[in-house]
Amino acid sequence: MIKVGIIGFGTVGAGVVRILIEKASELEAKLGFPIVIKRIADLDIKRDRGIAVSADILTTRAEDILDDPSIDIVVELIGGMNPAKDFILRAIEKGKHVVTANKALLALEGEDIFYAAEKKGAEVGFEASVAGGIPIIKAIKEGLPANRINSIYGIINGTSNYILTRMTNEGMEFPDALMEAQRLGYAEADPTLDIEGIDSAHKLTILSAIAFGIPLSYNEIYREGIKGLSSLDIGFALEFGYKIKLLAIAKRSNSEVELRIHPTMLPLNYLIAQVDGVYNAIYIDGDSVGSTLFYGRGAGDMPTGSAVVSDIIDIGRNITSGSIRRIPPMGTSKRMPLKIRAMDDVYSRYYFRFSALDKPGVLSKISGVLGANNISIASVIQKGRKQGEAVPLVMMTHDALERDVRHALKEIDKLPVVADKTVYIRVEGGEGNATG
Ligand code: HSE
Secondary structure, eight states, X not given: OEEEEEEOOSHHHHHHHHHHHHTHHHHHHHHSSOEEEEEEEOSOOSSOOSSOOOGGGEEXXXXXXXXXXXXXXXXXXXXXXXXXXXXXXXXXXXXXXXXXXXXXXXXXXXXXXXXXXHHHTOOEEOGGGSSTTSOHHHIIIIISTTSOEEEEEEEOOHHHHHHHHHHHHHOOOHHHHHHHHHHTTSSOXXXXXXXXXXXXXXXXXXXXXHHHOOOOOGGGOEEOOSTTOOHHHHHHHHHHTEEEEEEEEEEEETTEEEEEEEEEEEETTSGGGGOOTTEEEEEEEETTTEEEEEEEEOSSHHHHHHHHHHHHHHHHHHHHTTOTTSSOBTBOSOOOOOEEOOGGGOEEEEEEEXXXXXXXXXXXXXXXXXXXXXXXXXXXXXXOOOBTSEEEEEEEESSEEHHHHHHHHHHHTTSTTEEEEEEEEEEOSSGGGOOO
Protein backbone atom coordinates (compact mmCIF):
# COMPACT_ATOMS: atom_id res chain seq x y z
CA MET A 1 0.00 0.00 0.00
CA ILE A 2 1.24 3.49 -0.88
CA LYS A 3 0.12 6.33 1.36
CA VAL A 4 -0.19 9.83 0.00
CA GLY A 5 -0.59 13.22 1.71
CA ILE A 6 -1.85 16.07 -0.44
CA ILE A 7 -1.09 19.70 0.47
CA GLY A 8 -3.44 21.99 -1.46
CA PHE A 9 -7.06 21.08 -2.22
CA GLY A 10 -7.67 23.64 -4.97
CA THR A 11 -8.48 22.97 -8.61
CA VAL A 12 -5.64 20.53 -9.33
CA GLY A 13 -5.80 19.00 -5.83
CA ALA A 14 -9.47 18.24 -6.38
CA GLY A 15 -8.68 16.62 -9.75
CA VAL A 16 -6.02 14.41 -8.14
CA VAL A 17 -8.32 13.41 -5.27
CA ARG A 18 -11.15 12.66 -7.70
CA ILE A 19 -8.95 10.36 -9.81
CA LEU A 20 -7.49 8.56 -6.78
CA ILE A 21 -10.88 8.04 -5.13
CA GLU A 22 -13.10 7.34 -8.12
CA LYS A 23 -10.60 5.04 -9.85
CA ALA A 24 -9.16 3.41 -6.72
CA SER A 25 -10.02 -0.17 -7.64
CA GLU A 26 -9.11 0.29 -11.32
CA LEU A 27 -5.72 1.68 -10.31
CA GLU A 28 -5.15 -1.10 -7.78
CA ALA A 29 -5.92 -3.72 -10.44
CA LYS A 30 -3.47 -2.00 -12.80
CA LEU A 31 -0.68 -1.57 -10.27
CA GLY A 32 -1.06 -4.52 -7.95
CA PHE A 33 -1.12 -2.25 -4.87
CA PRO A 34 -3.58 0.34 -3.56
CA ILE A 35 -2.87 4.07 -3.39
CA VAL A 36 -4.50 5.54 -0.30
CA ILE A 37 -5.00 9.22 0.47
CA LYS A 38 -4.00 9.45 4.11
CA ARG A 39 -4.48 13.20 4.57
CA ILE A 40 -5.41 16.32 2.61
CA ALA A 41 -4.32 19.70 3.95
CA ASP A 42 -5.83 23.00 2.91
CA LEU A 43 -6.66 26.27 4.65
CA ASP A 44 -10.25 25.83 3.47
CA ILE A 45 -11.60 22.41 4.40
CA LYS A 46 -15.24 23.46 4.43
CA ARG A 47 -15.89 24.10 0.73
CA ASP A 48 -17.69 21.32 -1.10
CA ARG A 49 -15.50 20.09 -3.98
CA GLY A 50 -18.15 17.64 -5.14
CA ILE A 51 -16.02 14.63 -4.17
CA ALA A 52 -16.88 12.15 -1.44
CA VAL A 53 -13.95 12.73 0.93
CA SER A 54 -14.20 11.58 4.52
CA ALA A 55 -14.01 14.62 6.83
CA ASP A 56 -11.44 12.99 9.11
CA ILE A 57 -8.70 12.97 6.45
CA LEU A 58 -9.03 16.75 6.01
CA THR A 59 -6.76 19.06 7.99
CA THR A 60 -5.75 22.70 7.93
CA ARG A 61 -2.22 21.86 9.10
CA ALA A 62 0.45 20.76 6.60
CA GLU A 63 2.38 19.40 9.63
CA ASP A 64 -0.22 16.64 9.95
CA ILE A 65 1.15 15.34 6.66
CA LEU A 66 4.83 16.23 7.02
CA ASP A 67 5.05 14.69 10.52
CA ASP A 68 3.10 11.52 9.70
CA PRO A 69 5.69 8.75 9.39
CA SER A 70 3.27 6.48 7.52
CA ILE A 71 3.00 8.85 4.52
CA ASP A 72 5.27 7.82 1.63
CA ILE A 73 4.55 10.59 -0.87
CA VAL A 74 3.80 14.27 -0.25
CA VAL A 75 1.98 15.99 -3.11
CA GLU A 76 2.52 19.77 -3.09
CA LEU A 77 -0.23 21.61 -4.95
CA ILE A 78 -0.38 25.01 -3.27
CA GLY A 79 1.88 26.76 -5.80
CA GLY A 80 3.98 29.86 -5.15
CA MET A 81 7.44 29.97 -3.61
CA ASN A 82 6.87 29.77 0.12
CA PRO A 83 5.67 27.90 2.08
CA ALA A 84 5.64 25.42 -0.86
CA LYS A 85 9.44 25.16 -0.92
CA ASP A 86 9.61 24.79 2.82
CA PHE A 87 7.02 21.99 2.78
CA ILE A 88 8.87 20.15 -0.01
CA LEU A 89 12.25 20.41 1.71
CA ARG A 90 10.74 19.31 5.03
CA ALA A 91 9.07 16.32 3.36
CA ILE A 92 12.38 15.30 1.78
CA GLU A 93 14.18 15.78 5.08
CA LYS A 94 11.65 13.45 6.72
CA GLY A 95 12.48 10.74 4.15
CA LYS A 96 9.39 11.20 2.00
CA HIS A 97 9.09 11.44 -1.76
CA VAL A 98 7.57 14.48 -3.40
CA VAL A 99 5.28 15.22 -6.31
CA THR A 100 4.71 18.83 -7.34
CA ALA A 101 3.07 20.81 -10.14
CA ASN A 102 4.90 23.97 -9.09
CA LYS A 103 6.70 25.18 -12.22
CA ALA A 104 7.65 28.60 -10.84
CA LEU A 105 9.28 27.08 -7.77
CA LEU A 106 11.17 24.46 -9.77
CA ALA A 107 12.30 26.94 -12.42
CA LEU A 108 13.57 29.47 -9.89
CA GLU A 109 14.71 27.35 -6.95
CA GLY A 110 14.56 23.79 -8.21
CA GLU A 111 18.32 23.26 -7.84
CA ASP A 112 17.93 23.37 -4.02
CA ILE A 113 15.10 20.86 -4.17
CA PHE A 114 16.83 18.43 -6.54
CA TYR A 115 20.04 18.67 -4.52
CA ALA A 116 18.22 17.91 -1.25
CA ALA A 117 16.40 15.01 -2.91
CA GLU A 118 19.61 13.56 -4.31
CA LYS A 119 21.29 13.75 -0.90
CA LYS A 120 18.35 12.02 0.77
CA GLY A 121 17.66 9.52 -2.02
CA ALA A 122 14.19 10.95 -2.54
CA GLU A 123 12.08 11.02 -5.68
CA VAL A 124 10.73 14.29 -7.06
CA GLY A 125 7.94 13.98 -9.63
CA PHE A 126 7.03 17.09 -11.62
CA GLU A 127 5.26 15.89 -14.75
CA ALA A 128 2.38 18.30 -14.06
CA SER A 129 4.69 21.32 -14.05
CA VAL A 130 4.94 21.48 -17.85
CA ALA A 131 2.04 21.29 -20.31
CA GLY A 132 -0.51 19.89 -17.83
CA GLY A 133 -1.74 16.53 -19.04
CA ILE A 134 0.82 16.01 -21.82
CA PRO A 135 3.42 13.52 -20.54
CA ILE A 136 6.29 15.54 -21.97
CA ILE A 137 8.75 15.15 -19.08
CA LYS A 138 8.39 11.38 -19.27
CA ALA A 139 8.65 11.47 -23.06
CA ILE A 140 11.98 13.31 -22.90
CA LYS A 141 13.42 11.35 -19.96
CA GLU A 142 12.17 7.88 -20.82
CA GLY A 143 11.06 7.95 -24.44
CA LEU A 144 13.86 9.93 -26.06
CA PRO A 145 17.08 9.40 -24.07
CA ALA A 146 18.77 7.86 -27.12
CA ASN A 147 18.59 11.23 -28.82
CA ARG A 148 20.63 14.34 -28.86
CA ILE A 149 17.82 16.87 -28.83
CA ASN A 150 18.35 19.45 -31.56
CA SER A 151 15.37 21.67 -30.91
CA ILE A 152 12.18 22.14 -28.95
CA TYR A 153 9.29 24.39 -29.98
CA GLY A 154 6.52 24.68 -27.45
CA ILE A 155 3.11 26.27 -27.24
CA ILE A 156 3.08 25.87 -23.48
CA ASN A 157 0.77 28.59 -22.29
CA GLY A 158 -2.87 27.89 -23.01
CA THR A 159 -4.06 31.34 -21.98
CA SER A 160 -1.86 33.14 -24.50
CA ASN A 161 -2.70 30.61 -27.16
CA TYR A 162 -6.39 31.17 -26.55
CA ILE A 163 -5.97 34.96 -26.85
CA LEU A 164 -3.92 34.67 -30.05
CA THR A 165 -6.43 32.23 -31.53
CA ARG A 166 -9.29 34.70 -30.99
CA MET A 167 -7.18 37.52 -32.44
CA THR A 168 -6.33 35.36 -35.48
CA ASN A 169 -9.73 33.86 -36.18
CA GLU A 170 -11.92 36.83 -35.39
CA GLY A 171 -9.62 39.81 -35.83
CA MET A 172 -10.10 40.77 -32.17
CA GLU A 173 -7.62 43.16 -30.59
CA PHE A 174 -5.54 42.02 -27.61
CA PRO A 175 -7.51 43.78 -24.79
CA ASP A 176 -10.83 42.31 -25.98
CA ALA A 177 -9.42 38.80 -26.41
CA LEU A 178 -7.85 39.00 -22.94
CA MET A 179 -11.20 40.05 -21.46
CA GLU A 180 -12.84 37.07 -23.14
CA ALA A 181 -10.16 34.75 -21.71
CA GLN A 182 -10.80 36.21 -18.25
CA ARG A 183 -14.56 35.88 -18.61
CA LEU A 184 -14.15 32.20 -19.49
CA GLY A 185 -11.79 31.58 -16.58
CA TYR A 186 -8.71 30.86 -18.75
CA ALA A 187 -6.86 34.01 -17.70
CA GLU A 188 -6.38 35.17 -14.13
CA ALA A 189 -7.57 38.57 -12.89
CA ASP A 190 -3.86 39.49 -12.97
CA PRO A 191 -2.79 37.86 -16.25
CA THR A 192 0.87 38.96 -16.07
CA LEU A 193 2.42 35.49 -15.71
CA ASP A 194 0.66 34.18 -18.78
CA ILE A 195 0.66 37.11 -21.21
CA GLU A 196 4.21 38.26 -20.50
CA GLY A 197 5.64 34.82 -21.22
CA ILE A 198 6.77 34.24 -17.62
CA ASP A 199 4.79 31.02 -17.23
CA SER A 200 6.18 29.78 -20.58
CA ALA A 201 9.69 30.66 -19.41
CA HIS A 202 9.22 28.67 -16.20
CA LYS A 203 8.20 25.67 -18.28
CA LEU A 204 10.99 26.11 -20.84
CA THR A 205 13.49 26.26 -17.97
CA ILE A 206 12.37 22.81 -16.83
CA LEU A 207 12.12 21.32 -20.33
CA SER A 208 15.55 22.55 -21.41
CA ALA A 209 17.22 21.30 -18.23
CA ILE A 210 15.90 17.81 -18.91
CA ALA A 211 16.39 17.85 -22.66
CA PHE A 212 19.92 19.26 -22.70
CA GLY A 213 21.18 18.33 -19.25
CA ILE A 214 21.88 22.00 -18.44
CA PRO A 215 21.25 23.70 -15.08
CA LEU A 216 17.84 25.33 -14.55
CA SER A 217 18.45 28.63 -16.37
CA TYR A 218 15.34 30.78 -15.95
CA ASN A 219 17.27 34.04 -15.70
CA GLU A 220 19.02 33.43 -19.00
CA ILE A 221 15.87 32.95 -21.05
CA TYR A 222 15.05 35.81 -23.41
CA ARG A 223 11.39 36.68 -23.03
CA GLU A 224 8.76 38.79 -24.81
CA GLY A 225 5.01 38.48 -24.22
CA ILE A 226 2.00 39.02 -26.47
CA LYS A 227 0.72 42.35 -25.15
CA GLY A 228 2.20 44.37 -28.00
CA LEU A 229 0.66 42.32 -30.81
CA SER A 230 -2.00 43.86 -33.00
CA SER A 231 -4.55 42.23 -35.27
CA LEU A 232 -2.95 44.18 -38.12
CA ASP A 233 0.26 42.16 -37.88
CA ILE A 234 -1.65 38.92 -37.34
CA GLY A 235 -3.55 39.68 -40.56
CA PHE A 236 -0.38 40.47 -42.55
CA ALA A 237 1.24 37.31 -41.18
CA LEU A 238 -1.69 35.28 -42.54
CA GLU A 239 -1.26 36.93 -45.94
CA PHE A 240 2.37 35.80 -45.96
CA GLY A 241 1.24 32.25 -44.98
CA TYR A 242 2.07 32.36 -41.26
CA LYS A 243 0.33 32.20 -37.90
CA ILE A 244 1.66 34.03 -34.86
CA LYS A 245 2.12 31.91 -31.75
CA LEU A 246 3.76 32.60 -28.40
CA LEU A 247 6.52 30.06 -28.89
CA ALA A 248 9.03 28.67 -26.41
CA ILE A 249 12.14 27.88 -28.40
CA ALA A 250 15.19 25.86 -27.38
CA LYS A 251 17.78 25.11 -30.05
CA ARG A 252 21.10 23.45 -29.73
CA SER A 253 24.09 24.13 -31.92
CA ASN A 254 27.31 22.39 -30.90
CA SER A 255 28.23 23.80 -27.51
CA GLU A 256 25.47 26.43 -27.25
CA VAL A 257 21.74 26.47 -26.62
CA GLU A 258 19.28 29.24 -27.51
CA LEU A 259 16.45 29.67 -25.02
CA ARG A 260 13.75 32.18 -25.89
CA ILE A 261 10.06 32.95 -25.57
CA HIS A 262 8.48 35.41 -27.97
CA PRO A 263 5.67 35.82 -30.48
CA THR A 264 6.79 33.84 -33.51
CA MET A 265 5.49 33.51 -37.05
CA LEU A 266 5.09 29.84 -38.00
CA PRO A 267 4.25 28.57 -41.50
CA LEU A 268 0.54 27.69 -41.69
CA ASN A 269 1.31 24.15 -42.84
CA TYR A 270 3.30 23.28 -39.72
CA LEU A 271 1.29 21.02 -37.40
CA ILE A 272 2.21 23.14 -34.39
CA ALA A 273 0.79 26.25 -36.12
CA GLN A 274 -2.57 24.49 -36.15
CA VAL A 275 -2.68 24.14 -32.37
CA ASP A 276 -5.42 26.54 -31.34
CA GLY A 277 -7.42 27.59 -28.30
CA VAL A 278 -6.21 26.58 -24.85
CA TYR A 279 -4.36 23.53 -26.20
CA ASN A 280 -0.63 23.04 -25.73
CA ALA A 281 1.83 21.30 -28.05
CA ILE A 282 5.52 20.55 -27.94
CA TYR A 283 7.56 19.76 -31.02
CA ILE A 284 10.84 17.98 -30.38
CA ASP A 285 13.49 17.21 -32.97
CA GLY A 286 15.89 14.50 -31.89
CA ASP A 287 18.87 13.38 -33.95
CA SER A 288 17.76 9.73 -34.04
CA VAL A 289 13.98 9.98 -33.93
CA GLY A 290 13.56 13.08 -36.12
CA SER A 291 10.42 15.18 -35.64
CA THR A 292 7.92 14.39 -32.89
CA LEU A 293 4.88 16.34 -31.73
CA PHE A 294 3.02 16.08 -28.43
CA TYR A 295 -0.42 17.66 -28.14
CA GLY A 296 -3.05 17.98 -25.43
CA ARG A 297 -4.54 19.99 -22.62
CA GLY A 298 -2.03 22.12 -20.74
CA ALA A 299 -4.21 23.01 -17.78
CA GLY A 300 -7.35 22.10 -15.87
CA ASP A 301 -8.13 19.92 -12.88
CA MET A 302 -8.36 16.55 -14.62
CA PRO A 303 -5.54 16.85 -17.23
CA THR A 304 -3.14 18.21 -14.61
CA GLY A 305 -4.49 15.66 -12.14
CA SER A 306 -3.68 12.96 -14.69
CA ALA A 307 -0.02 14.06 -14.70
CA VAL A 308 0.18 14.27 -10.89
CA VAL A 309 -1.30 10.79 -10.48
CA SER A 310 1.12 9.37 -13.07
CA ASP A 311 3.99 10.63 -10.88
CA ILE A 312 2.39 9.11 -7.76
CA ILE A 313 2.09 5.81 -9.62
CA ASP A 314 5.70 5.90 -10.85
CA ILE A 315 7.00 6.57 -7.37
CA GLY A 316 4.65 3.96 -5.90
CA ARG A 317 5.99 1.41 -8.36
CA ASN A 318 9.57 2.33 -7.52
CA ILE A 319 8.85 1.98 -3.79
CA THR A 320 7.16 -1.39 -4.12
CA SER A 321 9.81 -2.78 -6.49
CA GLY A 322 12.76 -1.41 -4.49
CA SER A 323 14.01 0.76 -7.34
CA ILE A 324 13.83 4.27 -5.96
CA ARG A 325 15.43 6.87 -8.26
CA ARG A 326 15.76 4.31 -11.05
CA ILE A 327 15.27 7.36 -13.25
CA PRO A 328 16.91 10.31 -11.49
CA PRO A 329 14.44 13.23 -11.39
CA MET A 330 16.73 15.74 -13.09
CA GLY A 331 19.20 13.37 -14.76
CA THR A 332 22.48 12.79 -12.96
CA SER A 333 24.17 15.63 -11.13
CA LYS A 334 26.65 15.77 -14.03
CA ARG A 335 25.42 18.69 -16.14
CA MET A 336 26.34 19.39 -19.76
CA PRO A 337 28.70 22.34 -20.22
CA LEU A 338 26.47 24.04 -22.79
CA LYS A 339 26.49 27.81 -22.92
CA ILE A 340 23.24 29.75 -23.26
CA ARG A 341 23.61 31.89 -26.37
CA ALA A 342 23.05 35.61 -25.84
CA MET A 343 19.97 36.88 -27.70
CA ASP A 344 22.12 39.32 -29.66
CA ASP A 345 23.93 36.34 -31.21
CA VAL A 346 20.79 34.53 -32.34
CA TYR A 347 19.96 34.23 -36.05
CA SER A 348 16.39 34.36 -37.24
CA ARG A 349 14.24 35.50 -40.13
CA TYR A 350 12.21 38.63 -39.36
CA TYR A 351 8.95 40.27 -40.28
CA PHE A 352 9.12 44.07 -40.19
CA ARG A 353 6.25 46.52 -40.40
CA PHE A 354 7.49 50.02 -41.03
CA SER A 355 5.19 53.02 -40.81
CA ALA A 356 6.70 54.72 -43.82
CA LEU A 357 5.66 57.87 -45.64
CA ASP A 358 4.20 57.01 -49.02
CA LYS A 359 6.61 58.91 -51.27
CA PRO A 360 9.41 58.11 -53.74
CA GLY A 361 12.77 57.03 -52.35
CA VAL A 362 11.54 55.83 -48.94
CA LEU A 363 12.04 52.14 -49.67
CA SER A 364 15.61 52.73 -50.80
CA LYS A 365 16.40 54.66 -47.60
CA ILE A 366 15.09 51.82 -45.44
CA SER A 367 16.66 49.06 -47.49
CA GLY A 368 19.93 50.98 -47.48
CA VAL A 369 20.08 50.84 -43.68
CA LEU A 370 19.14 47.15 -43.70
CA GLY A 371 21.83 46.37 -46.29
CA ALA A 372 24.46 48.26 -44.33
CA ASN A 373 23.59 46.05 -41.35
CA ASN A 374 23.87 42.74 -43.26
CA ILE A 375 20.11 42.24 -43.40
CA SER A 376 18.91 40.79 -46.66
CA ILE A 377 15.30 41.34 -47.76
CA ALA A 378 13.26 38.35 -48.99
CA SER A 379 10.02 40.16 -49.89
CA VAL A 380 8.29 43.54 -49.53
CA ILE A 381 4.65 44.61 -49.71
CA GLN A 382 3.31 48.11 -49.37
CA LYS A 383 -0.22 48.08 -47.98
CA GLY A 384 -2.44 50.86 -49.24
CA ARG A 385 -1.63 54.10 -50.99
CA LYS A 386 -1.85 57.49 -49.25
CA GLN A 387 0.57 59.87 -50.91
CA GLY A 388 2.66 61.75 -48.38
CA GLU A 389 1.09 59.94 -45.42
CA ALA A 390 2.31 56.94 -43.42
CA VAL A 391 1.36 53.50 -44.74
CA PRO A 392 2.41 50.03 -43.54
CA LEU A 393 5.44 48.77 -45.45
CA VAL A 394 5.79 45.08 -44.66
CA MET A 395 8.97 43.10 -45.19
CA MET A 396 10.28 39.58 -44.67
CA THR A 397 14.02 39.06 -44.31
CA HIS A 398 16.39 36.17 -44.82
CA ASP A 399 18.30 34.92 -41.76
CA ALA A 400 19.76 37.87 -39.89
CA LEU A 401 21.56 38.41 -36.62
CA GLU A 402 19.45 39.86 -33.79
CA ARG A 403 22.18 42.37 -32.93
CA ASP A 404 22.18 43.69 -36.51
CA VAL A 405 18.39 43.90 -36.54
CA ARG A 406 18.22 45.96 -33.36
CA HIS A 407 20.91 48.26 -34.62
CA ALA A 408 19.26 48.72 -38.01
CA LEU A 409 15.79 49.37 -36.56
CA LYS A 410 17.16 51.97 -34.21
CA GLU A 411 18.59 53.84 -37.20
CA ILE A 412 15.47 53.36 -39.32
CA ASP A 413 13.16 54.62 -36.59
CA LYS A 414 15.15 57.88 -36.59
CA LEU A 415 14.59 58.50 -40.32
CA PRO A 416 12.27 61.48 -40.99
CA VAL A 417 10.31 59.32 -43.47
CA VAL A 418 9.41 56.80 -40.74
CA ALA A 419 6.39 57.91 -38.71
CA ASP A 420 6.24 55.32 -35.94
CA LYS A 421 8.24 52.64 -34.15
CA THR A 422 8.86 49.64 -36.40
CA VAL A 423 7.15 46.40 -35.41
CA TYR A 424 9.28 43.26 -35.73
CA ILE A 425 8.37 39.62 -35.22
CA ARG A 426 10.72 36.67 -35.53
CA VAL A 427 9.90 34.02 -38.11
CA GLU A 428 10.61 30.29 -37.88
CA GLY A 429 10.59 27.80 -40.73
CA GLY A 430 12.52 27.75 -43.98
CA GLU A 431 16.24 28.60 -44.19
CA GLY A 432 18.58 27.66 -41.35
CA ASN A 433 16.02 27.74 -38.54
CA ALA A 434 13.49 25.24 -39.89
CA THR A 435 11.16 23.55 -37.42
CA GLY A 436 10.31 20.71 -39.85
N1 HSE B 1 -1.69 29.37 -16.86
C1 HSE B 1 -1.24 28.22 -17.58
C2 HSE B 1 -1.66 28.32 -19.03
C3 HSE B 1 -1.75 26.93 -17.05
O1 HSE B 1 -2.37 29.23 -19.41
O2 HSE B 1 -1.25 27.46 -19.78
C4 HSE B 1 -0.96 26.41 -15.93
O3 HSE B 1 0.35 26.18 -16.30
